[in-house]
Amino acid sequence: MSAPFVTRFAPSPTGLLHRGHAYSALLAYQAAQAAGGTFILRIEDIDATRARPEFEAAIFEDLAWLGLSWPEPVRRQSLHLADYEAALARLQGEGLVYRCFRTRKEVAQATASAPHGAMDTFRSAPLPAIEEAQRLDRGEPFAWRLSLEAAAARLGGFDQLTFQEEGAGPDGETGLICARPELGGDVVLARKDVGVAYHLAVVVDDALQGVTHVIRGCDLFEAAHVQRLLQALLALPAPVYRHHRLLAGPDGKRYAKRDRAETLQALRAAGLTPERLRQEVGL
Template identity: 70%
Template sequence: MSDPGFVTRFAPSPTGYLHRGHAFSALTAFEAARAAGGRCILRIEDIDRIRCRPEYEAAVYEDLAWLGLEWGTPVRRQSEHMADYGAALRELSERGLTYRCFRTRREIAEAIESAPHGALEAFHGAALPAEEEARRVEAGEPYAWRLSLAAAERALGGFGDLIFVEEGEGPGGEHGLIPARPEVGGDVVLARKDVGVAYHLAVVVDDALQGITQVIRGRDLFEATYVQRLLQALLALPTPAYRHHRLLTAPDGKRLAKRDRAQTLRELRGSGMTPRTLRGELGF
């Protein structure tokens, strides 16, 4: 049955060249939209100013076109819409749902390790006394804006109503109506003084602004849905359905990743592989 209201997206970060895993995810999203008679939007998630590079972004367009995929223009680039994310952060802050955290990553890790359950614990903090916070801000110390789970729970009257629909399958076989568990992530970072907005906040704002009705992505992001569902509730944003898919793995069983130098689509193309061959290899 055709559903022109079906809107999904493929949203790579241009921090390296795309590999088979990206191709599988892109084809899964684009083919789902085609089958539904809907649309798949391409979005460039380039908020990491250090790792994102123009040549990687250019390669995204080249690789997807080689795969035979088409998308609408203009393509939304997150780096061009920081004001949207800033507005969402201000709304949360004005409602007392965030706090400045001055702890370093090492201090956070040590705090978690010292908790009763060690690495199983998520980080929970709180705002510093106003006088100390003002002093540290004035001194130019780096900090992150964190979402206060305690304040969020009070604002919503608990997390019992936080649910989402999983149309695919989570890493533990989760399917159907899923209760969100934002406590798993603790007080997540929403922005940093020196880097700007973090992934969770940017993605929920973008999905709402672009009218995304279906989020199709890998199972490695299943737990990210918990905090994203919380942010949607706090910001009164619509909740899309989710469809998490399997991850491609290398012969050693590890999932394909840029950091492990997985063979790129550029390399496959250079070796003479055709898009049709790759599509068949990936099950399309």
């Protein structure tokens, strides 16, 4: 007997939703309805420096306006930090992460000076124990990075690491995909200013909430590679991925919060109906 179909929409309350968000949420909701499954709303608010309660309230209002519903209570990442810290502690205990004391600027410089330039990704290694202890004694900030070298040794390489893609990546990738976590380098899994990072939190959440299908924009296709690695290292189930196209405005640029794309709140105030919006986005 196959597992029940469970998917989710997981926005960050760092701005107002726009047409692109509506498209992704509606796709996931319709997929759950078609499969007789469950659509979950999750609030990804671990970045306390940017998350705002007014944006979270707007998310609920916008999605209700679209006609979506979801089970309660809604999982808020900020209330479940212990789950992510436990996963990080497991990786620490198995020697799969290391402290990196380089600043973002230093990492950028190291990447730019690599043999293949900006296409090369950052990889490093733990500092000698004495130097690390000295830096810790001085209170220097650091990030926990996933060690690809240690991960490859633990799994015997990445050749057998795959994920199922029912949609398409940015270059049309579909079907059984060979995961290539090395493309992301030694990614940050935790940092002092924002705590546990997105990649680790999302794989823990998906597993705890029984998510079987991850439906999201193809801009996150590359994230599936490192997330699949984390699932393997933490012995978590691997969901099916269904990446979709990104909506673009009249100028050809995809809708994005940082570009102040026209919000659902503004569209609603201008008299747009949910039915008309569905037509506009091709649903």
